[in-house]
Amino acid sequence: MINLSWLPPIVVQASERLASNLGELAGGATVWLAVTGLSRSGKTVFITSLIHNLLSALHNPYRMPLLGVVGERRLLSTSLESESAHRLPRFPYLRNIEKMAGQFPDWPARTTDISEIGLKLRFTPANTIGRLVSEVTGTPATVTLRVVDYPGEWLLDLALLDQSFADWSRATLRLFRGGARAEIGRDFLTFIAQHRSREPASDEIAKQAHDLYCACLFKARDEHALAYLQPGRFLCRGTLPDGPYLWFAPLEVGEENPAGIAESTAPHSLGALMAERFEGYKREVVSRFYEDHFRHYSRQIVLVDVLRALLAGREAFEDTRRAIATMVESFRYGHGGILSKLLLGPHIDRTLFAATKADHVPDIQRDHLAALLRNMAALPALDVMSSHAKLDVTAIASVICTAEDSQVIDGHRVQVVVGRPVGAKSQSKFFVGNVPIRPPRADAWASPFLNVPVFEPPALDPAPIEGIAHINLDLALEFLLGDRLR
Numbered sequence: 001m002i003n004l005s006w007l008p009p010i011v012v013q014a015s016e017r018l019a020s021n022l023g024e025l026a027g028g029a030t031v032w033l034a035v036t037g038l039s040r041s042g043k044t045v046f047i048t049s050l051i052h053n054l055l056s057a058l059h060n061p062y063r064m065p066l067l068g069v070v071g072e073r074r075l076l077s078t079s080l081e082s083e084s085a086h087r088l089p090r091f092p093y094l095r096n097i098e099k100m101a102g103q104f105p106d107w108p109a110r111t112t113d114i115s116e117i118g119l120k121l122r123f124t125p126a127n128t129i130g131r132l133v134s135e136v137t138g139t140p141a142t143v144t145l146r147v148v149d150y151p152g153e154w155l156l157d158l159a160l161l162d163q164s165f166a167d168w169s170r171a172t173l174r175l176f177r178g179g180a181r182a183e184i185g186r187d188f189l190t191f192i193a194q195h196r197s198r199e200p201a202s203d204e205i206a207k208q209a210h211d212l213y214c215a216c217l218f219k220a221r222d223e224h225a226l227a228y229l230q231p232g233r234f235l236c237r238g239t240l241p242d243g244p245y246l247w248f249a250p251l252e253v254g255e256e257n258p259a260g261i262a263e264s265t266a267p268h269s270l271g272a273l274m275a276e277r278f279e280g281y282k283r284e285v286v287s288r289f290y291e292d293h294f295r296h297y298s299r300q301i302v303l304v305d306v307l308r309a310l311l312a313g314r315e316a317f318e319d320t321r322r323a324i325a326t327m328v329e330s331f332r333y334g335h336g337g338i339l340s341k342l343l344l345g346p347h348i349d350r351t352l353f354a355a356t357k358a359d360h361v362p363d364i365q366r367d368h369l370a371a372l373l374r375n376m377a378a379l380p381a382l383d384v385m386s387s388h389a390k391l392d393v394t395a396i397a398s399v400i401c402t403a404e405d406s407q408v409i410d411g412h413r414v415q416v417v418v419g420r421p422v423g424a425k426s427q428s429k430f431f432v433g434n435v436p437i438r439p440p441r442a443d444a445w446a447s448p449f450l451n452v453p454v455f456e457p458p459a460l461d462p463a464p465i466e467g468i469a470h471i472n473l474d475l476a477l478e479f480l481l482g483d484r485l486r
């Protein structure tokens with residue numbers, strides 16, 4: 001590494017630019033964009049639309065005018081990397097676009113594991129030095145964009161690294177004593193009331209407790225739209241094989257005795273068995289995800305279905321808020337933080353939080369969605385990143401599935417969106433009321449509503465020519481990658 005510290009800042013910047021341009025010209029530059037978000041937040045559709053629109057950008061630059069490299073007509077070519085270039089399973093872009101653009105358009109299936117897809121972009125540099133180098137060498141700049149799709153639930157697990165089994169059990173069971181969880185967890189709570197942590201270790205009891213606990217997590221997610229659910233891998237296992245090492249669940253561990261020893265740690269007890277598995281999970285699953293994958297990522301987008309959380313009622317909204325706050329912790333590399341202990345090397349230096357499916361609300365409400373996300377996650381107050389990292393919040397729709405219309409409700413004409421629900425013969429109107437820019441006050445919540453319509457994708461061309469109509473996808477990409485495509 002050349003020491004440039006004696007040069008004045010402007011020269012240093014130019015030299016760094018030159019080094020980066022040379023690297024990019026040599027075809028070596030790779031930018032990792034990690035796409036995450038809780039289940040059903042829109043990750044797969046986002047990546048499919050992003051890839052399709054980048055591949056279509058040469059034919060139809062009007063789809064992505066706000067992505068500098070496209071709007072300034074500097075993009076020369078885009079091509080998908082071959083299967084063999086990937087370390088992880090390949091993101092099924094072609095399968096997804098064929099499904100969305102098929103004769104009976106439908107959405108991609110739920111994702112079960114982490115995946116990646118590489119896209120090579122060749123472009124004319126925007127800056128003078130880059131252009132000069134490009135002209136001298138006769139080679140355009142090249143950046144390989146590696147997009148990774150991984151479940152946001154896995155980020156919730158980072159918080160476990162700081163907790164002992166006893167701490168985690170106490171915190172989790174405290175949550176399960178109130179709100180919707182008390183009912184959801186009834187069978188599980190009855191079971192563990194009969195199996196205290198000091199009873200002798202048993203694989204069979206551990207497995208039964210684990211199965212009952214997992215059933216609660218699925219019910220909480222699927223029937224109540226709750227989001228703060230740990231461990232995340234119990235919901236999105238990926239390719240982790242099932243086995244006794246995963247068979248654990250929170251237990252009543254009692255308080256610590258004066259010597260600071262919880263009853264869960266008594267040798268050969270059920271509590272000790274669970275605690276051993278919990279520690280194994282942290283070591284082999286949680287830490288490993290950060291060490292093997294997360295360390296590569298430099299750009300991150302976190303997708304949040306804000307509208308669904310809002311309509312699902314106060315408890316679901318608060319739970320989503322808590323889950324986002326915990327995910328935000330994963331991007332904090334501050335001194336002494338868990339991550340800085342786990343990882344050395346490059347860090348995420350840009351994170352975008354995006355409220356997805358903005359086509360569910362009329363145009364005038366879309367800024368509200370972004371503002372609500374900003375306030376929901378208390379993002380302005382967070383020094384999320386180290387000082388040189390950037391953070392922003394926006395509202396996006398990866399695929400516009402609705403059109404605007406108006407309707408008279410209770411004597412007032414209001415803006416609505418209209419689209420065709422999947423499988424329906426005709427179109428229907430959808431009115432969400434006014435999206436607040438702040439989380440509603442405790443007494444202002446309407447009753448929970450989980451049936452947000454699933455609108456059919458619009459007519460799409462599976463060939464990368466026309467691209468897909470979207471909201472703010474180009475702006476989002478410009479924030480996340482624009483500097484690397486200059």
Ligand SMILES: Nc1nc2c(ncn2[C@@H]2O[C@H](COP(=O)(O)OP(=O)(O)OP(=O)(O)O)[C@@H](O)[C@H]2O)c(=O)[nH]1
Nearest residue numbers: 039040041042043044045107110111397398399401
């Ligand atoms: N109207 C509209 N619906 C969308 C959009 N993006 C996603 N959806 C809907 O949201 C559903 C979930 O989107 P996915 O991209 O599969 O979500 P995901 O985060 O990958 O979900 P998991 O893989 O289950 O975690 C889709 O099946 C669509 O019904 C959008 O831009 N507009």
Ligand SMILES: [Mg+2]
Nearest residue numbers: 043044110111
């Ligand atoms: Mg998915």
